[in-house]
Amino acid sequence: MADAPAPPRAPLGRLALYLLLGFSAGLPFYMFSTVLALRLAKHGVGLVMIGFFAWVTLLPTFKWAWAPLLDRFDVPGFARFWGKRRGWIMLSQLGIFASMAAMAFTAADRSLAVTGLFAVLLAFWTTTLEVAADAWRIELAPTQEEQGPMVAANLWGYRSAMVAAGSGSLIVADIAGWTWGYLVIAAAAFAPFPILAAMRPDPSGIGGRLPALLTGLIASLVILLTSTAIVAAIGWAVLRAAADIGISDKTNATPVVLVICLIPFVALALALPWIRRLPPTAKARTSAAVGPYVDIFWRFGYAALPVLGFVAIYRMGDVLTLALSKPLENAAHYTLTQIGWADGWVALPSSMVGVAIGGWIAARYRLAWMLVVGAACSAVGNWIFVWLWYQPPSNFVLNIATALDQFAHGLEGAVFVVYLSLLVNPKYPGAQYAFLSGFAFLLPRLVAGAGGSIQAQIGYDGFFWLSGALSAAAVVFLPFIANVKPRPADA
Template sequence: MASTTKRRLSLTAILTDGRIALMLPLGFSSGLPFLLVFSTLSTWLREAGISLTIIGLMSWVGLAYSFKFLWAPIVDRYDVPVLARVLGRRRGWMALAQFGVMAGLVGMAVTGPQVSIPLTIISAVMIAFFSATQDVVIDGWRIDAAPTERQGMMAASLQLGYRLALLCAGAGALYIAELVNWPAAYLSMAALMGVGLVGTLLAPRIDEVRVRKNPPFAQAIIEPLADLFQRKRKMLIPILALIACYRLPDFMAGIMANPLYIDLGFSKADIANISKLYGVWIGIIGAFAGGLALTRLGLWWSLLIGAAIAAGSNVMFSWLAAGNATLTGLTLTISIDNFAQGFAGAALVAYMSGLTSPGFAATQYALLSSLYALPGKLIGGASGAVVDAYGYPVLFTGTAALGIPLVILCLIVRRDTLETVRQKEEAEAQEASAPMAAGSRA
């Protein structure tokens, strides 16, 4: 217990951890391609006179992000020829994915919708595929590189880099396209991918010891799933239920938040300034607060607090709709909600990271992260029907009430969570002492 307390209170060591700083460029590289195959690309396509039908179909390239777990076992268990010998398995895949995104962005700039729509689609698919692959390998490296109690800060640092990249790929690309042209915008974004490549080269090479050797492909798919079932057994059911429902209040409420603002009479400028600019930074502060809570309170308490405040914060939307539709009310609502969502997001990332095993980290995390987003996307589609039938207060009060079963699930998994953290800490301590023991024998 003493060693655990010491690790949790070592705040200075965590804040000066170079691995946390490295998540900034890696998060930037992860976030940069996202808008370039979605809203930014849609703007270019529409400006080029492409039909709305084709623009809508182009959004399907985003399925790569939802189904990345299908090829995550390859990232986990196989080496990239040449690059793996130079950089190691994880960093080799990072570099390959980043070069792939760069090539897709250059291809988009060279072709573009004015030249060839089929080639533009191929470039977009290429960008999305390698971007999703990069997310898989960055998550795998992050989990292998740092212990569970530091995963919250790692995730918060990654989110900061990710949000900065969204500003570049969104507003930045539009400014360049306006001042120069669209090909220049996409070439500039390809050059900015070099930020992530620098992060890859600076990242410690940690996977040679912890990642298993190349197995047969079928084994590479089955083993990560079998490992989860073997370790968790019946407890896996409430664990998966908690992960699937943890962000459900956020997904359901988030879809109806902007329509609520419009219906309450807020202008687009008010929404942009308070929700899209100010709110983003409050969310980042919340993510760092969640990361700090993990170091001070531990994983389970952070998970419990995140579940309670993230769901409970939705009451603020009901309060806003109940005669408090002022700029002050909007600011207060977005402040509480975004802080709570950032906090909960950091806690969930750390929890899912702690459930993975060395050598299976990328595959297992890709599966778990796909699970947490899926129910919200499916059930969230019914949120509009609820508002039409019963009004905004009923929807947001109902999503806040989801915090009750979430807290119960947190209580159910408490013992397993504490045991998982203890086992990981013991394994990390043994791994750290192994080189010292070998040196003393020498």
């Protein structure tokens, strides 16, 4: 197979911008997922309850519910000077800082409900930042050749920030406690905000920088307080309802959660025959709320079903590694400093190399074959933890497992982001990428939420054998999706 022409070189300023945005989104992710799981384990919380906390990472699955708002509305003040996309990114960074600081000052985990509230808020604002940044990226780089370098830059920032946050927070927590571990990462997560505020205005921006900044900060405070009250009220109602029907840490709630999460996706799939016949003026296609999602099924027709099946399990290995790799390392008698050191000095360069190679091959070679390479790497990245579990604790074993895991999932992630981006209609970049990437993590995060229960049945070794096998199983869908092309647009 002949190589494709070399992709055009992306502007360095654009790559630097997406390196920064990836860093902004990656720092908080570990703090409400992997680091939180280890924090809860150190405080004696059972694995089943820790598995329930892993469902906080389900929130991005529902980002399609508010993604259209980011396309339709502006953040007062910020958007007037810096534009719609940067306005939402700046608001999200303020939300990330506030939520992580709140997690720092409740780090004793005396109330798991309070811990859950601030973890959900941190996940919400992290996801909102990603929605805005992804929409902007797809607008700036609509082709496979352009997406490769930008995705690589974005994931370099994202994954390096994730491992830096994990490493830094654990080392600081081991020395000074969990409060300082979270405060240090909160301060680092806020660092990109003044950089964005100092950047040149949007071409359509009006007014002065300082008035726009002050107006944006006041509006952001109101939005953050309102969102906190709404999330607290919803959380109280959900916990009350769960208690009323007898759900506890001894209940297998995974089937119920799965059904609830799948309802919108199943509804669209069942409506496929009707969707395919819709004219361009149909309300379902022009609606700001559902039009972007109906458009996916209208464009791909019945091929959307194997596409979604493939998308649903491709990232299984990456997500399940995040869910239980740190509890496994804790159970294998590694210290916080050992884990933090491996996450910093080993995981960071390994991840960056994997992302760079993944972005390069995704831009240069046939994407279907590169997806196969990514799936194989993901499986091996999970199976390496089976080897770690049976070895006596040593820095060498931990470093080898961490390096292979981060390289494999970095490469897989870069290829997958390019694939998802090319499925998106440029008319709806934010909403459709939110829908597809949210669905991509639905099943993996549901399984991760039940990870503690699964581990209790089959052990750590069985858990990682299973998760790697599920990642490799994604290749079964490739013959059905390799040549799928969207339906031409209406006249």
